[in-house]
Amino acid sequence: MTKETLIPLLGVVTDIRADTPDVKTFRVEAPNGGKVFEHIPGQCAMLSIPGAGEGMFSITSSPTNKEFMEFSIKKCGKLTSWLHQMEVGQEIAIRGPYGNGFPVDTEFQGKDLLFIAGGIGLAPLHSVINYCRDNRDKYGKIDIVYGSRSMDDLVDYKEIIDEWCAEDGIDVYLTIDRAQEGWDGHVGFVPNYVKELGFDTNKTAVICGPPIMIKFTLAGLVELGFDKTQVYTTMELRMKCGVGKCGRCNIGDKYVCKDGPVFRCDQLAEMPDEY
Amino acid sequence: MQDKMIARAKELLRDGAVNRVLGWKTGEFVYDITPAVFTSAEELDRDFVFDAFTAANLSKYLVKESKKEGKVLAFLKPCDSYSFQQLIKEHRVDRENVYIVGIPCEGKVDIEALKARGISGITAIEETADAVTVKTVYDEDITVAKQDVLFERCVNCKSKKVVICDEMLGENGEIVDSDRFDAVAKLEAMTPDERFAFWQNELSRCIRCNACRNVCPACTCEKCVFDNVNSGVEHKVAANSFEESLFHIIRAYHVAGRCTDCGECSRVCPQHIPLHLLNRKFIKDMNELYGEYQAGADTETRPPLVNFSMDDCEPSIVYQRGGNA
């Protein structure tokens, strides 16, 4: 972790990709090349720009990537608007990594994995999916269900089609909310699609997306016979310090920035409903 | 008076004229009284209190309470009635949802003033018409004249008259000739350097807890400029003397012409900053420059800062009078 917990390090934006009309992916490297710090899948970093503020973003690249980190960021506020305007070569302040990350080396090992994402919710899962692809022998079958409002809003569409779909042992199911021209795939909301697909219950599931989507997808999985201990999700809340001290992301006896953002759904059920 | 109030509240509840009662609730040690809503006769009998320590102005709660289902009974002291009437003027409360029982007030005792006399370890306080007797764990039995331990706002009471009510319990009082502007005049008579030193000392104690703002019955903005992240002044802390001044000037300015001088800001300040002296300065200025005006005294007249006259004085008058350059 950044040695001084509150003082950031410098990072340079070396590549910017426009994924969708409102999502861009930023590649960040240390000023002298290489990664600013190491991380595990599911962890976050605090990015800041003077004058625009500071915000917590999940690291979308896999830790197996040794050259850079990537962040897929949706434009929705002051800081993210600023980030969307910047150009390659921009230096930004970055500190982290924060959070617990996914249990990729423990609970996930040897399991069949089911990833379910909605919209920009793919960002935190992107890291763990690619980590699993890079350590293919450690995990069983991988299923990915991903949905978005429209075809244009599917983040990393090219990578999904060219790489994920092409790989053996990975099944990708895409869906969009409303039918549109040029789309011959599934149309409908993610929770319903998951129920239609009717997965085996011997899998470990990971959900990320808007709160409402998480809620209904979890209910759908439970309907299919999944136990809450088999389902993981990752949350976001207002955070300032990232190290469990400023008190902002405190829910029950947990701090989302330190004890989360990854929670198993049975843990969530025991926490006050304040997220 | 407390018994009369409870009896009347019970009657109104029983008759269905109101479905709840806004009043004051007893605490742990006589003086720590909390505003509360009562819904039953039992609650009233058990917890309702009205004594020398029921100082909180209940009007601000009516902004929210009057929007709820059914009619609420509110007991308003003279000060509170001014605040309430001002809120009516600003269309912040639904008058028809509030049943007001006016209650006379002879001033409230400031526990801090009692403690400033070295009284501590209070176990009981007994009240008579013009004195309070305090018992302490140090086996003391101290009697103090009420007049000596009243809140500043009560010492300089401007009016004992309830200006708006549906009924009055007890006899309504009259507007009082007060010396409330004397302290302001005293400051005005100082040199600017002295005034600057005075306010620096006072305002430097501010911890920016926002109690003065949040308690103020005139501060009813949905979103305060000091909470708005886009205002550029939303900082949560008075980092230096500039921000202290900024906050308190703007706070007082924003209620200028609407402040009824109820004194809640000074009452709640944990750092004992005489905030009412800022508000009173505005009131005094406007009285002198634009004619006597008492916010909350009626619902028709226009407050001085949303009004004008062709022959108003020029702002430079500020630098011409006083003569303490």
Add this chain to the structure above:
Amino acid sequence: MYQLSLDNLQNFFRQIAAHEKLYIPTDKDNVAVYAEYAEGMQLTQKLNTNRSAKDFFFPQTENLYDLRMNGKNLEIEDTREACEDFVVFGVRACDVRSFAILDKVFLADPVDSYYKNRREHGTVVSLACTRPEETCFCQSFGIDAAAPEGDAACWIADGSLYIKANTEKGETLLSYVADLLTESDGSAVAAQQEKTRQLLAKLPLANTDFEGMKKTDLMAHFKSPKWAGLSEACLGCGTCTFVCPTCQCYDIREFDTGSCVKKFRCWDSCMYSDFTLMAHGNSRNSQLERFRQRFMHKLVYFPDNNDGVFGCVGCGRCLAKCPISMNIVKVEKALEVQDA
């Protein structure tokens, strides 16, 4: 234990101040405040300072670092100033214990270096209470106001100051004033402690028992119907938070000076409506939820994470300062009734 005549108190302060910055509680504008010792400054007779002592280690505002942007280049500058050794004299037992609670937060991994730095440079000299107030309930948390902790502890009895070092820092402090001190058997202290403890037992809140909170589980407290009534009068100001010696939530903000952006941290209050406000919404929209968070944190969440230690020391400041007199004791009593 050592003894020093109160006639020598100014010499005592003077000699300490010659070595390190010394802060003592003194009277200013009718209340007690900590102030840097200056010649002739008198120790307050009041029980405790208006504000808590947490400022010494966790100030209301502090600069973290500066950011300067020049085109695409960014410069990050650590602007913290070197911290000098300092002594805080006259800290009451409750406030001394509050430091242990703040330690649990700021010294837990990852360590907050800003806090740690101050903590290492500070020497805490406590002072036993002799005239507790009705708002005091430190005994509910196992704190003995007559035997305070701290690097060194002091008692004032029969015209003398008694002092005892508890740590190495305390010993160092005593070495500054060694020539003023004489050995004492501490019998005057023991007598005074006895008297204070009798007074403490007579306080109105003497029997407040927070342990009962632990009988009910977290979610039952969270879902208690009592919160609505308890929070209905809450104004949503930050008074309780800011006078509290153990409240530690903070905000990190920035101030644009025109030439650089200063990142600073400042106290924040979970009672404020924007505490959890995000671009897409707020997870605690009502004052009920915010009010509940503050007390749940102190009485349930904090003990859950810290071996049963409550996030309150019973200093009574919030009882005295809350504009509407709603406080942790009333909350505890209401929740307790629900359990019964």
Add this chain to the structure above:
Amino acid sequence: MQVENKEFKPLIVAFCCNWCSYAGADLAGTNRLNYPADVKIIRVPCSCRVNPMFILRAFQRGADGVIICGCHPGDCHYTTGNYYARRRMTALFSMLDYLGIEKGRTRVEWVSAAEGQRFAETMNSFVSTIISLGENKRLEDLRCKTK
């Protein structure tokens, strides 16, 4: 006693109403009338657009004096805006005076679109007042003065 400081270059913020005073400033410019370059003009729709916060913020950001210029009373483009501004500024200036801020650091002047000469004279006189008052020390934010 203020020591005359030849080095002192005051920073003056002038809020000028769009319809009269800003045009007056324009006229002063086209007529090549001199007034100090220390005056930074901010155009506002009407003098009553000036929120007291603007004035305080100007001081925070390093202004040594703030002047508000609007149409002459009775000539407001919006009929009555400047009448309200007159009361508001009177109240604010009085409060600043009450807090011990030097008299004269703030001013209100009415300047019409035809009064280029008056605009220049007003600015000259205000700048000299501020120079005699010296740097703004009582409403400054030290953070904004560090490099």
